[in-house]
Amino acid sequence: MKAEGRQVPAAEKYQRILDAAVEVIAENGYFNSPVSAIAAKAGxxxxxxxxxxKSKDEVLRTAIDTTFARFYGRVEEEFKTITGPKEQLEFIAQVHLESHENRSVAILMQTEMRQSAKFISEFSHHHLVKYISVVREVVRRGQKMGIFRSDVSDGVVAHCLFGAIDELLSSAVFTGRAYDAKATAAQVIDVLLNGIRSGEKHV
Amino acid sequence: MKAEGRQVPAAEKYQRILDAAVEVIAENGYFNSPVSAIAAKAGxxxxxxxxxxKSKDEVLRTAIDTTFARFYGRVEEEFKTITGPKEQLEFIAQVHLESHENRSVAILMQTEMRQSAKFISEFSHHHLVKYISVVREVVRRGQKMGIFRSDVSDGVVAHCLFGAIDELLSSAVFTGRAYDAKATAAQVIDVLLNGIRSGEKHV
Amino acid sequence: MKAEGRQVPAAEKYQRILDAAVEVIAENGYFNSPVSAIAAKAGxxxxxxxxxxKSKDEVLRTAIDTTFARFYGRVEEEFKTITGPKEQLEFIAQVHLESHENRSVAILMQTEMRQSAKFISEFSHHHLVKYISVVREVVRRGQKMGIFRSDVSDGVVAHCLFGAIDELLSSAVFTGRAYDAKATAAQVIDVLLNGIRSGEKHV
Amino acid sequence: MKAEGRQVPAAEKYQRILDAAVEVIAENGYFNSPVSAIAAKAGxxxxxxxxxxKSKDEVLRTAIDTTFARFYGRVEEEFKTITGPKEQLEFIAQVHLESHENRSVAILMQTEMRQSAKFISEFSHHHLVKYISVVREVVRRGQKMGIFRSDVSDGVVAHCLFGAIDELLSSAVFTGRAYDAKATAAQVIDVLLNGIRSGEKHV
DNA sequence: TATGAATGAGCCTTCATTCAT
DNA sequence: GATGAATGAAGGCTCATTCAT
Structure with a gap:
């Protein structure tokens, strides 16, 4: 960004500050993370x-933006080769669940993104909306193709999927539990697709 | 200042402060809500x-505790008469979804409960764990009764249900959308029980 | 203002802060006077x-406003009994020159009022304009009465008078010289009225 | 960065910084003018x-010193040919009033020169003292020559003249009014020499 | 000479909490 | 119990100055 080809590229410092911010904020929360603490951790x-x-706010915003950008980058990339609705949902679930690998980032996404402080809630809601709309589209395609039931709202389904995955992730992050993202994704999609009612439907 | 009639009973003042706190915090976030603002709104x-x-923190904690207590109170009460696992899940979903009726409380639960890692892991998570465990029990009962499939983890199912409902609630709260809690609960449970896979194609 | 009839009336503290501010700012200049220094001096x-x-700015503004209010108060009061244009000019000059009695206030008026910092310059110019307009009116009356020459601009005369007095005051303040306000005022008015050209005119 | 042609001669850069400082400081005030802003404007x-x-302070000091040096240079030069006391006063007034032609410099002189008491007493006042002493000398010569009244203090007269002109200049600068320096100087000197008392009535 | 990234001291302001009344 | 004036620690941010290149 402001990087010149110096010995230590400025870009590296930029990233260091961002990483430090994520860690410190994940640990103490945005409002309990003085800039001085972030700076110190970044050295x-x-x-x-x-x-x-430009401001402390911007650090947080950037961290969240970056995380989402990475997420959507992966999804878009993969959607070029994965085209089946079910497989696409599975992939989204998996990438989402994988985000627990970087614990600090995961905590940040589970906490600070949901602040009610106006500046955050308005900005982060925008990301959520995009996520949901991506899922809805997949669901709709599945409905048109006759793979998914058409008598349930695609919106409700999308929220159910997102909420389910997010809660699993959140729980794992805060209890420190580890899991296999791919396998867990498969379970969630299994529940979503087939339901938990036993019997007739799964002969 | 506003000395109305005799002295107001202490208990009422306690509640007024709590209510004021919920409103103010829901509007501005915990860290942007000075005690003075809460006091002012409470009169x-x-x-x-x-x-x-004892402290500003305690006000928030109490508000959250109270909300959960009310929630569990309703659930426990009703579980005396509603005994079918499916019906119980439906009832939990419904009560949970109904909490959007008091917008301030709903916002509070969707945001401030997800404070920093420390606050969450040390306090809020405890409530979520209890919620999840209640659902898990219902699920397990359903599995034992043969109503629910036994080849899916009750934990995963519980998280899926909680997450799905919570996300629907959250989305409605932030977009200002209204919905029929009972009908929406039915939809969610339908998805959870039957899945979204189209019947005809996958028998 | 916010004063209650407490033991130490709040109004007293208000004044103490104002006085401390005037002293500290007079000594070091507005921008070299931390609020902490003002507070310390005010105890x-x-x-x-x-x-x-509301802000550090407001302290300064209030100090200046108060000083001017006092000035105009004295002038208005006295103009009820002093009605001759010459005598009125003499009185204005005298009151203006007397302001050196409180050295800190005088310094403040000679320095901080002339900041180019936007917030100050715009606000203080307003005071100067009023001062000038008061003098102009007196001059115009004198001209209409035939006491003053009508072939010189009242505006120029007013600025000359204000500037002359202000400069004398300023010089005295910064060199620490003392003077007799009334006598000096008389001298200035003498020069203004009669000029310094020797001879014919003063037979 | 903006490497234009060969290296710019050092002296030119020095002047560019000085000019930039005057403009920036005139616009925002010394304490609201970051060195970075001055540097940017200077390129x-x-x-x-x-x-x-050596420091930001020195830039301001140098700008003021330079302006005064130029002023005294012009005065000294012209005093070689203009020798009449009245004419000399008129010339000083004129040169002083002409300084409004460069608005930024004029603002600087009217504002930043009147910094804190310290700045004034230790630096700026020195310039004013010299200005006053030049005028006093002229006045004294006029008194000795019998052109000016001897019953008024030369100091008071000098301050009156300086103050009057300075105030006219100041007012014009801040209101953005333009004027003819030579004609205005003549008016001021007219008032100073002849006074404003109406001739007919007071012979 | 010239650069501009980096530093860190310092300042305005907010606000949780206390305590004299 | 109730009040609200007072406190002072803490934090976001700016900017003069330095120094490695």
Whole structure:
């Protein structure tokens, strides 16, 4: 960004600050994370943070934006080769669940994104909306193809899927439990597709 | 200041502070809600808040505790008459979804409960764990009774249900959408029980 | 203002802060006067300043406003009994020159009122304009009465008078010289009225 | 960065920084003018400023010194040919009033020169003292020659003249009014020499 | 010389909490 | 119990100055 081809590229410092912010905020929450703590963890002076970010807010926003960008990047990329609705849902679930691998990032997404502080809630809701709309589209395609029931709202289904995965992720993150993202994704999709009612339907 | 008639009973002041806190915090977030604002909305002096609560934190904690207590109260009460696993799940979903009726409380639960990692893991998560465990029990009973499939983890199912409902609620709260709690609960349970896979094609 | 009839009336603290501010700012300039220094000199905590003033800016503005209000108060009062244009100019000059009696206030008026910092310059210019307009009116009356020459601009005369007095005051303040306000005022008015050209005119 | 042709001669850069400082400071005030803003307007790097000036303070001091030097240069030069006291006063007034032609410089002189008491007493006042002493000398010569009244203090007269002109200048600068320096100077000197008392009535 | 990234001291302001009344 | 004035610690942010290149 402000990077010149110096010995230590500025971009590296930018990333260091971002990483430090994620860690510190994940640990203490946004409002309990002084810029000084972030700077210290990043190994830079307090003022340096402001060479790379306009404000403390912007650091948080950037961290969240980046995470979502990465998420959507992976999804878009893979959707070129995975085209079946069921497989696509499975892939989304899997990538979503994989985000627990970086615990700090995962915590950040589970907590700070849901602040009610206006600036955050309005901005992060926007990301959620996009996520949901991606899932809805997949669901609708599945309905048109006759793979999914058409008598349930695609919106409800999308929220159910997102909520289910997110809750699993959240729970795992906060209890420290580990899991196999792919396998868990498969379970969730199994429940979503087939339901938990025993008997007739699964002969 | 606003000395109305005789002295207001203490208990009422306690509740007024709590209600004011919920509203103010829902609007601005915990860290952007000065005690003075809460006191003002409650119609008491700043110092009075400290006669009823040890700290600002405690006000928030109490609000959340109270909400959960009410929730579990309703559930326990009803479970005396509703005994079918499916019906119980439906009832939990419905009560959970009904909490959007008090918008401030709903916002509070969707946001401030998800504070920093520390706050969550040390306090809020405890409530979620209880919620999940209640659902798990119902699921297990259903599995033993042969109503629910036994080849899916009750934990996964519980998280799926909680997450799905919570996400629907959350989305409705932030978009301001209204819905029929009972009908929506039925839909969610339908999806959960029967899945979205189209019957004809996959018999 | 926010004063209650307490033991130490709040109004007293308000004044103490204002006085301390005037002294500290006169000594070091507005931008070299931390609020902490003002608070310390007033014998209150830093935060207390903000119970009485919205901002550091407001302290300065209030000090200047108050000084001018006092000035205009005295002038208006006296103009009820002093009605001759010459005598009125002499009185204005005298009151203006007397302001050196409180050295800190005088310094403040000579320095901070002329900041180019936007917020100050726009606000203080307003005071100057009023001063000038008062003098102009007196001059115009004198001209209509035939006491003053009508072939010189009242505006120029007013600025000359204000500037002359202000400069004398300023010089005295910064060199620490003392003077007799009434006598000096008389001299200035003498020069203004009669000029310094020797001879014919003063037979 | 903006490496234009060969290296720019150092002296030119020095002047560019000085000019930029005057403009920026005139616009925002000394304390609201970051060195970075001055450097930017001068088209040099922040650090470069410190190759030409020891500190930000020195830039301001130098700008003021330079302006006064230019002023005294013109006065001294012209005093070789203009020798009549009245004409000399008129010339000083005129040159002083002409300084409004460069608005930024004029603002700087009207505002930043009147910084804190310290700044004034230790630096700026020195310039004013010299100005006043030049005028006093002229007045004294006029008194000795019998052109000016001897019963008024030369100091008072000098301050009156300086103050009057300075106030006219100041007012014009801040209201954005333009005027003819020579004609205005003549008016001021007319008032100073002849006074405003109406001739007919007071012979 | 020139650069501009980096530093870190310092300041305005907020606000949870206390306590004299 | 109730009040609200007072406190003072803490934090976000700015910016003069330095220094490695």
């Amino acid at each position: 830079v002076a307090d003022g340096t943070v402001y060479l790379y970010f | 008491v002096a700043d110092g009075t808040v400290y006669l009823y609560f | 209150v905590a830093d935060g207390t300043v903000y119970l009485y003033f | 040099v790097a922040d650090g470069t400023v410190y190759l030409y000036f």
